[in-house]
Amino acid sequence: MNETESTAQSGDEVLRLDRQLCFPLYAASNMLTRAYRPLLEELGLTYPQYLVLLVLWERAPRMVGEIGHQLFLDTGTLTPLLKRMETAGLVTRQRDPEDERRVIVSLTDKGSTLREAAREIPLKIASSPKLTLCEAENLHETVWKLIRGLNGQA
Amino acid sequence: MNETESTAQSGDEVLRLDRQLCFPLYAASNMLTRAYRPLLEELGLTYPQYLVLLVLWERAPRMVGEIGHQLFLDTGTLTPLLKRMETAGLVTRQRDPEDERRVIVSLTDKGSTLREAAREIPLKIASSPKLTLCEAENLHETVWKLIRGLNGQA
């Protein structure tokens, strides 16, 4: 039995790809980002930029750290991302005069207005029926439980 | 009512972050990759490299395209990734003499042997109880249904 030829028959099924929980989450996340891409492209956005706008549309202005806390992203990701959004005219970034360590991220008119166009997006994504409403709600709830578990132990 | 100040009270709840299905999948995927990182680091692997090994441990050698098909990744991702794995001595890459377009990816002894060490990983990841077995099975099933839905319409 040559290890480099065919190595599937042994008993360690824990390593089978179709047994992994992480892999379908990874694949689904990639595929959903791919599904959003053409819709977001029309708005000149990437998926993480769209997430930042979702946060800001709920409440603005915000500190960089608040955005990162909501999206589970750190400044190494957010700082360059926000700079690109600033260049695109969607947000402004300015140091807080009260505490010069902080950076206030505000929506520009352009960034605010984009919300109207973005409203179509969740509908379009959901339109191709992939899951029943019940399945989707269940999935939502369970993945959030997983997130809280992963975040709690960190 | 200033659009740039506070914009949460309007009726388009579809854009609320906590209503999104995609976002928890995105966040959970990032967090799981983070959880794997310290374990995989000991083996000198990244998470996608680990996935490639999972595929090869089930059956090797494999064409690049087969690996990509299983992992939903294209050659733009896989070619450089496989080159890094080749440099690390985990796999070999050689053109198929039968059809010079194809590249055969084989496991080296080092790549095969790593499997023993990798066996510990799923256990360690699952050890911190985040979901019940039932929830995990449910999640697995539903996410796969989502993947099939997303893949079918593509």
Place this chain on the structure above:
DNA sequence: CGATATTATATTGCGCGCAATCTAATATCG
């Protein structure tokens, strides 16, 4: 058999994610 189409992989360029490190501002404590 030669032109055209298809297939398999490679390359380029850009935007993440994130660990590690750095910088500067505020907070704390003797």
Place this chain on the structure above:
DNA sequence: CGATATTAGATTGCGCGCAATATAATATCG
């Protein structure tokens, strides 16, 4: 008040993901 610690962001470097494009080999069709 001055030294030390903490906090908020920025920077660096590397490895993905992937669209778009390129290249080369095989298949197909007239």
